[in-house]
Amino acid sequence: MMNYAMLFPGQGSQSVGMLGGFAAPVVAQTFDEASAVLGWDVGALVREGPEQELNRTQRTQPALLAADIALWRLWQQRGLPPPTALAGHSLGEYAALVAAAALDFSDALRLVERRGALMQAAVPEGTGAMAAVIGLDDAQVAALCAAYTGEGVLEPANFNSPGQVVVAGHARAIDWVLGEAKTHGARMAVRVPMSVPSHCSLMRGAAEALFAEMAKIELRTPQIPVLHNLDAAPRREPDAIRVALREQLHRPVRWTQTIEALVGDGIAAFVECGPGRVLCGLGKRIAKAVPALPTDDPAAFDKASAAIAAAG
Structure with missing residues (x-):
């Protein structure tokens, strides 16, 4: 069986109309579920925009989380071998924790919406x-x-x-x-x-406020290892995961180190589970010999799933 890692993209991969080519009911159902949790129409914003509203950090984060999880659920429906490891770039780390069954989707949605609001409020617009x-x-x-x-x-x-x-x-x-x-x-x-200067010390206050919010949310031991942006290392204890998520917000994302760690652990392919192909591009620069498979449209999704199925 191929050892592969599922990678979840973060802010910057969103676009109006993302996942629009997917007719699978689970995709629409996931956006509907997000809308019910948050009290605003996530699916409509993703389908129709406006782009300026989708790009507001407080809207981007739950919308992109929902898109990542919609594709993860579709992937699960294919009956494929599960990934050996998971990782997400910045916001994508929350999707990875949902995929690992460490964090409920509904809790993750509320948490990242709050995360976006705290980030937006931390630094006055334009500064x-x-x-x-x-x-x-x-x-x-x-x-x-x-x-x-x-x-x-x-x-x-x-x-x-x-x-x-x-x-x-x-x-x-x-x-x-x-x-x-x-x-x-x-x-x-x-x-x-x-719209905000993420992953620097200007986010320290937002990180502490987010940590207080995380204390209200149940976290569990991940069923699949999740490598964290903070140091490219997995964590099993919920309290340690909370600390890693807090520190992630005001410290650098160590994505090069994450990909290198995965390759060092025997990962033979990467699958980018979400809109866009940013992580595939980065993966090719870090580990040229390891295939990086996008899933952002139905043809790419079918090709990626067929490759993993064949290897399995």
Whole structure:
């Protein structure tokens, strides 16, 4: 049997009309379930937009969680061998915990909606930003951030793949990165369209408030190991999972390390379970020899499921 890992994408993979090609009832049912839990029409927002509303962090997070879980449920209906391990990028970590039966879908929806609201409130609109730095390794990006002597925060936020690191902080600091990155050896630096500066110290207050919310929610031992963004390590104890989710919000996403850990544990294929193909692209840069299979449209989903079924 092939050892494969299921990867769940996070914020940035959403789009109006995502999963629109899937006719399977479970997809619509999952969006309907999310709507009933949250009290607003998740499916309508996903189908019709407007894009600006879907891209609001408080809306994006539950909508994308629902999309990830809709495809996970469809995958389960195929009767395929279960993945050996799970991981999710940022928000996707919550979908991974739902898939591992460590967190109920309804609780996850409420939690990520609250997470989005706390993140949005943590930094006044327009004062925070993020940028992708291309062409520098992790240590060089850390040095670039340390070279900033202006006012405000500038920190590595996502170690996404070799040569692609996202930084976060105050908007004035990100403006500095956009202007100075090439002089420090970067090939380019581009602003990331995010409404909040995620995974940096500006989110510390939001992380503590989220931790208080998590105390009200039941967490269980994952039935499938989930590697956490914090350190690419799995956790079994619910209290340890809560701490990892708290720390994740204001510390960097270590995605390169996560993929390398999975490959080191014998993972022979990755399946991206959600809209878009961001994680497939990153996987190919980190572990070129390991197939990365998208599932974001019916043809890709069928191809991925057939590949896993054949290997199993």
